[in-house]
Amino acid sequence: MVRVGILGATGYTGVELIRILSNHEDVQIKYLSSQNFNGKKIEDVYHSLKGYCDVELHELNIDDIVESCDVVFAALPSGYAMNIVEKLCSSGVRLIDLGADFRFDDFKIYKEWYGASSDDYGSVSRVYGLPEIHRQEIKNAMVVGNPGCYPTSAILGLAPALKSGIIENHIIIDSKSGVSGAGHSPKQGNMYAECNESIKPYNVAKHRHMPEIEQELSKLNHEDTKVIFTPHLTPMTRGILSTMYCRLKKDISIESIHEIYREFYKDEYFVKVLDISEYPSTKSVYGSNFCHIGLEIDRHSNTLIVMSVIDNLVKGASGQAVQNMNIMFGIDEAKGLKMVPVFP
Template sequence: MKVSIIGATGYAGVELLRILHNHPEADIAYLTSESSAGKKISDIYEHLRGIYDQVLISMDNIQQIAAESDFLFICLPHGHAMQVGKTIENQNTRIIDLGADYRFTDTAVYEEWYRVKHTHKNAARVYGLAELHRQEIKTAKIIGNAGCYTTASILALAPLVREGLIDPSTIIIDAKSGVSGAGRSAKLANHFPELYDSFKAYAVSSHRHTPEIEQELSSLAGEHIILNFTPHLLPMSRGILSTCYANLTASTAYEKIDDAFIKAYGSEFFIRLLGRGTYPATKNVRGSNFCDIGWHIDERTGRVIVLSAIDNLVKGAAGQAVQNFNIACGFEENTGLLMTPIYP
């Protein structure tokens, strides 16, 4: 398959290149960058020297790029993918958007949280979280790749919500991310002296991944869910650890919690169930497409605490995009993704 990466010089784009280099069914057609057009990708990322020395181009002629590509991986900030999608909507090229433009079934929710007018409202789209929407992804023309915090949090809670084992009105999600989740652009908060040896929350009660989590869990519950989501920034480059709390329903036996996770993920290649009483760690998934999940039951409070760990740039972005690509093409789902976690 001919694939092009639109916005190839961000962290997600470069991670896609790392993964696709070992994908036997994907050939890179074009790499685009508006800020670095005319340069080689290896001039910007020297670790790619001799591996990818392709010259970056502008996406001014996006219709030609699309015509010569089976898939576009769009790695642009929100507000841009929908412009590309609308421009090429009459072409056969399929889109996997790593941004937020195609994640929401209700574009009014997108507009409320992202403060951007949605210009491709009628586009048929599928939410790109394979473990929940595998069948729809197979034939989708536009796949809205799930976000990083959302992937870790939804996968942690989905089995319990689906089986009615928790009170969804009591869900609280406390999540921590490495700084690469903020992107490559320079920001004071991500400056080394500001970040190092520190740990802080941000966007309390207002993070844009909140409605994405609510959308997917509400669909599973069959009712509208409102939850608390608080993100934190860790002084490390990669990884997300999501700690999710909820009250158990009165009739929930502890064994039902274990059974719900096994039922949901027992045959999932990329979800590793560590079991009750375990502690997932970001180091154990670094550089891989795995999601590690463990859970604890607090008998004193009647709550379940679910922990999930992912690499935000892989299962939370580029790896998930390739997983969706594989499903959409009919390839084995783990094609190109059989890399072991990097340790230590």
């Protein structure tokens, strides 16, 4: 049995972790932390968990965590996991951070976009936790930086095209996210009256996920790769659709591109390349750990259009974190994650 702690258990990704892990036979939830609900049982805060998890919430206490857990999921705002990582690692407790603290190869880039009081990662070695790309390194990692939600949809959608060298180094990513992507703290722009029946771009050309996407695409492409990234807030609870426009280097048929994608993901349980002419929808992956990818070519501009969908709370956060945990502990990668998407 893997003994698990979840820090930030009352947030959206924390609750999603508990939902998923409650159905995972190889896991025992031993420790849950919260800032505002200490002393309460999680099932009394979120009634969706009634009968599934009666663990009490505590203020974050590192000594208690080290004593009771083999692995910790940090579902906290970025900047907090960094403060506890050394103590966890030196005590043999592995860390999967859903925030951004350990996603970057270069600390300077992390500091520039997220801010930090220190100047480096110290001795902490970490792995970018996108299993379809970094599975081998994840197996032995002490610290995994779970990818951001937009980057997961974008990188999975672009990896086969970049790796096979069929597209130019000029990529436009247009992404739409459900409101749960912003977490459970109230923000004016996320109030029902303001985001319902509306769709709006935000952080245009300056979203924090841009450098994360560029880091991973540059590695796949073996050269510095820049993207134009525009996120939008849409009136749905869960889901991300990323539509990506990539200029093709030469004439190539949709059948050949489709074959490149199918081959790239042939052994991947969670990534489904749709048939030619099929387009993905967020509804088709809702509540599941799947990523669906659709492909089209715009012949008059010789542009490959890749459409990628995920559930931001599952493949974009907690599901992917559990997938990483399974890999780290030698458990079947899909264990606890075979949920059928909720439809309609």
